[in-house]
Structures are given as structure tokens and as C-alpha cells.
Amino acid sequence: MHYNWKKNAAVFLGSQSISLFGSSLVQFVITSYITVQTKSGAYAAIAILCAILPMFFLSPFAGVWADKYNRKVLIVLADGGIALCTLIVAISFIMGNESIILLFVALIIRAVGGAIQTPCVSAMLPDVVPEEHLTRVNGINGTLQSIFTLASPVLGAALLPLAPIGYLFFIDIVTAVIGIVIIALFFHLPYKEKKEVPKTNPLRDMKEGVRYIRKTDFLLEFFLFCTIFFLMMAPAAFLTPIQVVRNYGDAYWRLSAIEVGWSVGMIVGGILITLWGGLRNKVYTMILSAVLMGACTVALGIKMPFGPYVVVMGIFGLAMPLLNTPAMTLLQEKVAPEYMGRVFGVMTMINTAMMPLGMVIFGPMADVISVEILLIVTGVVILVAALCMKKAKALVAVG
Secondary structure (H helix, E strand, O other): OOOOHHHHHHHHHHHHHHHHHHHHHHHHHHHHHHHHHEEEHHHHHHHHHHHHHHHHHHHHHHHHHHHHHHHHHHHHHHHHHHHHHHHHHHHHHHHOOOHHHHHHHHHHHHHHHHHHHHHHHHHHHHOOOHHHHHHHHHHHHHHHHHHHHHHHHHHHHHOOOOOOOHHHHHHHHHHHHHHHHHHHHHHHOOOOOOOOOOOOOHHHHHHHHHHHHHHHHHHHHHHHHHHHHHHHHHHHHHHHHHHHHHHHHOOOOHHHHHHHHHHHHHHHHHHHHHOOOOOOHHHHHHHHHHHHHHHHHHHHHOOOOHEEEEEEEHHHHHHHHHHHHHHHHHHHHHOOOHHHHHHHHHHHHHHHHHHHHHHHHHHHHOOOOHHHHHHHHHHHHHHHHHHHHHOOOOHHHHH
């Protein structure tokens, strides 16, 4: 490549990391404010739906846009739209109009921006990074995301008692502006991404993307296993706080401890996959990760002292980048460039929908069946799926 791809990639990931940090922090501030002010499970559920449903329904369309239009422009527009929405909410709150309904609207608009931005970022990395370095760059990106995911709620919790919520919104506005300036002025694609934008029907483009996935054997297998893994991980992701309260007590520090253990594990896993690069066949790295996650899920279902419990959560977190990074790289390397955005749009749908769907399924069950049994059963399903993954010939062949 005839340009400094490392500098270009660093600029790109830096701009996205800065923007992600502000967005994650303010997202935590909004959901925490709604929870504290309403003390209502119904309002908390509405907030979750506002943050999830737009991403689920819009992701296929966003994937089409990522394939048809300039991804750099789409990222800037999405970041700018989120910042503008946040500014309006900030002004409203500073003027004394602290409306919960306005926060719900803000969550919806922020989710729309996220739905547009996510497939664009994933689809654009192969344009910037040489194929042989994609795994490590994805590992670095995943590590940065894990660090900010850990830091955002910690800093948000520290700032909430110190400043009115209206002023905290400006953190997201400032970080969004910095991210936009960096990507607009200092980031350059190595070639013109879209020479011509033909007038096409978005629904027809979406159907073409679905047709491409259906006729590509390894993608069918890939999405099937991703769906199973994310669905079966729901009890470990959502029911473990209930399990901790039931078995170890309701002290807040215990709930914080399992979150920190999970996040620290993800950071360590991100560093590990960045330095190691994974097994020669990326699918085998994904299988190794799934076996680790399945074993950890089963282990969480076995009663143990709290210290080892947190350690198991950390190992579970460590396994996540070993699944996500090679999966992301595999798609970036093997999917036809003209379908990249649409494929990542489907991936975003699965990531967004499966765990909440799992919570809808397993949440009510946790009131009649012990969390331990649910963890052991879903852990065994993950282990069986991981072993079956080795028999997925088309997927292993491209790994």
C-alpha cells in the first residue's frame, strides 16, 4: 500500500473511540437518571426498548446505505445528528424542562445514529487496513471499546452527584465534535469509495443482500452459530446479577465486582488476541472461545464462593474478544465489498436482538426455575454448538 495505513487507521480508531466514550457516558447518565427519578421497572424497560428497537429495525437499511454511499460521510452525519439531539436535550434540561419523555426520544434518535454508524465502521476497516493486519487492528479496536465501556459508567456514576444532568450532556457533544473534526480533516480513504451512486430501491438492495447471504454457505452457518451463541449467553449476561443477590447478598459492591470482572476480562482478551492473533484458522479460535464461554456458563451454575465466581466472570469476559475479533475479521476478509455493509447490518441485528430476546425467554423462567439450572442448561447448549461448529464445512473452509 502506498500510504501510511497505520497512521490512517490510528486516526480512524481514535476518532471513533473519542466519540464512543462520550456516547457511552451520556447513555449511562440517561438510563441512570430515568431509573433513579422514576424507580419504575416499566420506565426502565421502555428505555431499553428505545435504545434497542431502532437499531434492530434500521440496521438492514443502514447496511444498504453503507454499501451505496460514502461511509465516511455517513459516520460524520450520524455523529453530528446524535450531537445535535443531545444539545437540544441539554438546553431543555438546563432551562428546567427535565422531561422523561424527551429522554426517551433522545434514546431513539441516538439509537438511529448508532444503527447507521456501526455497519459503516465495520465495513470501512478493510478499506483502511491491509488484510494480514485486520485481526490485530480489530483486536485493538475491541480493546479500546472494552476500556471505554468500563470507564464510562464509572466516570458517569462519579459525575452524576457533582453536576446537573443537563451540563453532563455536553461531554457527548464535545467528544462528538472532536471525533467529527478528526475524521473529516485527518482521515483519508486510500481510494475513492463510491464512484457513482445509482438510483436504486432500498428494499430491492436489501433483498439482494439477503439473497447473497442465502447463497453463501459459510454466511448461513456463521449467522446460525452467532444466533445460538448470543441467545444462549443471555442468562450469563442478564441473570447473574439476580443470582448474586440471591446467593451472596444485595450489596452494590458485589454487583459492581462482577461488572468489573467481566470488563477487565474483555480488556485482557482484547490485548491477548491483538498480540497473539489467534489460531491459524479463525473458526477454530471462535470454537475455542465458545468452549470457554460454555464452560464458564456451566461453572457459574455451580455454587462457589464469591471470589472464584468473579474470576469465572472474568474468564468469560476474556473469551468474548476471542469470538468477536476473528468473527469480525472473517467477514471483512471474505464478504464481497459491494455487500459488506448489508452483511454487517445483519450482524448488528443479531447482536442487538438475540440477548434481549434471550432475556424475554429466560427472565420469566428465572422466577420459577433456579438461575443455576438455566446457566447449566444454556452452557451445555453453547458447548454442543461449539463442537458442531467444527463440522460446519463451508465455515471452517474459509476460516
